[in-house]
Amino acid sequence: MTATRTWWKTGLGLIFTALMLFPVYWIVNVSFTRTSDLRKSPPSLLPLNPTLEGYTAALNQQLPHLTTSLILGVATVVLTLVIAAPAGYAMSLLVLPGRNALGFVLLVAQMIPAVVMAMGFYAIYLRLDLLNTLPGLILANSTVAVPFAVLLFRAFMSGIPRELIQAARLDGAGVWQTFTKIVLPISRNSILTVSLFAFLWAWSDFIFASTLNRSGDLIPITLGIYQYIGNNTTQWNAIMATAVIASVPAAILLVIAQRYVAAGVTAGAVKD
Amino acid sequence: MMTVTHTAESRPDVGEKADAAVPGNRRQRSLGPRTAAALFAAPLLVYLLVFYAFPLYRNIELSLHDYTLRAFVQGKAEFVGFDNYLAVFSSSTFITAFTNTAVFTAVSLVFQYALGLALAVFFRSSFRLSSVLRGLFLIPWLLPLIVSASAWSWMLNSDNGIVNAALVGLGLEPLNWLTSPGLALTSVIIANIWLGIPFNLVILYSGLQNIPKDYYEAAALDGASSWKQFWSITFPLLRPVTAITLLLGLVYTLKVVDIIWIMTSGGPGDTSTTFATWSYREAFGTGTPDFSPAATVGNLLILIALAFGLLYLRVQKNQEES
Numbered sequence: 001m002t003a004t005r006t007w008w009k010t011g012l013g014l015i016f017t018a019l020m021l022f023p024v025y026w027i028v029n030v031s032f033t034r035t036s037d038l039r040k041s042p043p044s045l046l047p048l049n050p051t052l053e054g055y056t057a058a059l060n061q062q063l064p065h066l067t068t069s070l071i072l073g074v075a076t077v078v079l080t081l082v083i084a085a086p087a088g089y090a091m092s093l094l095v096l097p098g099r100n101a102l103g104f105v106l107l108v109a110q111m112i113p114a115v116v117m118a119m120g121f122y123a124i125y126l127r128l129d130l131l132n133t134l135p136g137l138i139l140a141n142s143t144v145a146v147p148f149a150v151l152l153f154r155a156f157m158s159g160i161p162r163e164l165i166q167a168a169r170l171d172g173a174g175v176w177q178t179f180t181k182i183v184l185p186i187s188r189n190s191i192l193t194v195s196l197f198a199f200l201w202a203w204s205d206f207i208f209a210s211t212l213n214r215s216g217d218l219i220p221i222t223l224g225i226y227q228y229i230g231n232n233t234t235q236w237n238a239i240m241a242t243a244v245i246a247s248v249p250a251a252i253l254l255v256i257a258q259r260y261v262a263a264g265v266t267a268g269a270v271k272d
Numbered sequence: 273m274m275t276v277t278h279t280a281e282s283r284p285d286v287g288e289k290a291d292a293a294v295p296g297n298r299r300q301r302s303l304g305p306r307t308a309a310a311l312f313a314a315p316l317l318v319y320l321l322v323f324y325a326f327p328l329y330r331n332i333e334l335s336l337h338d339y340t341l342r343a344f345v346q347g348k349a350e351f352v353g354f355d356n357y358l359a360v361f362s363s364s365t366f367i368t369a370f371t372n373t374a375v376f377t378a379v380s381l382v383f384q385y386a387l388g389l390a391l392a393v394f395f396r397s398s399f400r401l402s403s404v405l406r407g408l409f410l411i412p413w414l415l416p417l418i419v420s421a422s423a424w425s426w427m428l429n430s431d432n433g434i435v436n437a438a439l440v441g442l443g444l445e446p447l448n449w450l451t452s453p454g455l456a457l458t459s460v461i462i463a464n465i466w467l468g469i470p471f472n473l474v475i476l477y478s479g480l481q482n483i484p485k486d487y488y489e490a491a492a493l494d495g496a497s498s499w500k501q502f503w504s505i506t507f508p509l510l511r512p513v514t515a516i517t518l519l520l521g522l523v524y525t526l527k528v529v530d531i532i533w534i535m536t537s538g539g540p541g542d543t544s545t546t547f548a549t550w551s552y553r554e555a556f557g558t559g560t561p562d563f564s565p566a567a568t569v570g571n572l573l574i575l576i577a578l579a580f581g582l583l584y585l586r587v588q589k590n591q592e593e594s
Contacts, residue, residue: 094309120327204416
């Protein structure tokens with residue numbers, strides 16, 4: 001392929017990407033706009049007169065919510081891994097009766113709408129006094145990640161060469177030691193992919209937060225933004241500044257872990 | 273958000289063979305293989321019972337009783353059989369929500385798929401920066417939905433939105449994207465298409481990688497144009513991936529609440545209400561929660577999602593067998 005031909009494609013690619021990412025650019029642009037310029041018509045395309053007032057307001061009001069979201073994300077990851085990794089091991093490398101049926105149940109579980117789960121959880125939490133608590137929200141968020149995680153672990157672990165498992169057993173390793181010393185270290189990439197998705201889903205969750213945690217003190221950042229939109233429609237620069245801050249984990253993960261993201265998405269639909 | 277294919281079935285059974293090879297004395301020293309497996313899977317089984325089966329059971333119970341908030345707290349509600357279902361079917365919202373769900377899902381899928389495929393084909397030939405740009409296309413999918421939804425809300429704002437500013441700049445009339453009954457559904461569909469492109473792009477791109485390059489070389493030697501190559505090689509060979517992508521997309525799109533709720537709350541009136549947002553609104557969207565109709569709509573939604581979900585599993589299984 002000639003150089004001119006590929007340059008032409010690069011140009012077109014840049015245009016497509018710019019179009020696709022325009023809303024993202026717009027978030028950043030508005031976040032730097034002065035409050036007095038927000039109602040300007042037409043809006044300026046570049047933050048020519050940038051200000052940090054949006055960010056100051058966002059950080060002043062939203063910092064506790066960011067901490068809540070961070071705890072929520074990390075706890076969801078831990079809970080998901082603790083439940084999913086052993087189960088994936090049992091379904092792939094051990095003799096678990098009924099594991100195909102279990103795999104089917106997990107696939108179906110992923111198709112249940114979150115709004116339905118939220119109602120069921122609401123009914124249960126009301127009795128258990130778990131409404132508006134962080135543990136309640138962590139449990140609810142883990143239901144999004146657990147079925148995905150178990151199936152991902154099962155798919156990966158069933159590809160581990162069985163000679164390795166046999167060798168470990170012959171060396172006297174029990175089922176537990178085989179799991180912790182052999183299977184888990186080999187599954188490092190799957191653990192990363194699972195952690196990444198569990199964190200992002202919990203961090204981005206709106207439905208569970210807005211139903212199970214409506215009047216709690218510890219509200220996550222997504223609900224913080226939502227309440228902002230409701231109460232404070234004049235300060236869109238602060239809303240967008242919060243949105244930028246709330247997108248930081250996604251940006252970091254995209255940069256450092258893009259291949260795990262792609263791995264997680266395609267694990268869904270395409271066979272090797 | 274996504275599903276993982278069955279790969280365990282297609283591979284040799286590692287567990288049983290490994291166990292067969294273990295000498296008997298070792299097996300006696302530790303637990304029996306089935307017990308060990310059951311112990312490892314126990315947390316998941318308990319988890320599924322408590323956090324999946326029980327909420328779903330509660331949901332069915334809600335839909336068969338007449339739960340007001342008071343009855344909800346006290347736990348005493350009258351059993352009404354299928355009255356809630358009859359009420360939902362005869363509700364004036366039902367036809368609107370049904371039509372909106374169908375339009376929202378179908379239009380979103382068609383455009384997400386078409387644009388995702390066009391981009392996948394475009395990115396297939398590697399050029400300078402191609403993998404970087406392809407990575408950037410993932411951004412909308414990774415952003416929290418509340419972020420994307422509020423960005424679209426502000427861009428489509430009637431008075432201060434950039435979209436209306438652009439329309440005025442082109443000499444056209446500004447539109448009430450989110451507040452006019454005729455446009456609200458279109459607006460949330462546009463935002464949802466934008467959100468779905470990355471998912472389609474990634475899956476279709478990896479599907480394209482599995483089509484052997486020789487086919488294209490042979491076709492090029494025969495003088496087939498790129499357009500013809502697409503329709504006679506790419507599209508037919510991509511059919512299995514297409515089926516999976518569309519069915520998964522369908523199951524996900526049926527569930528969408530956040531984007532619609534944040535942008536329009538299903539309004540004005542019911543004009544952008546889908547089954548999922550209807551259910552959300554009844555239970556949590558108003559000051560007085562009405563859980564019984566909400567659970568009823570939710571259960572209908574589960575039935576629809578399951579029907580397509582089972583179709584998806586069937587398609588996937590057929591593909592693995594072939």
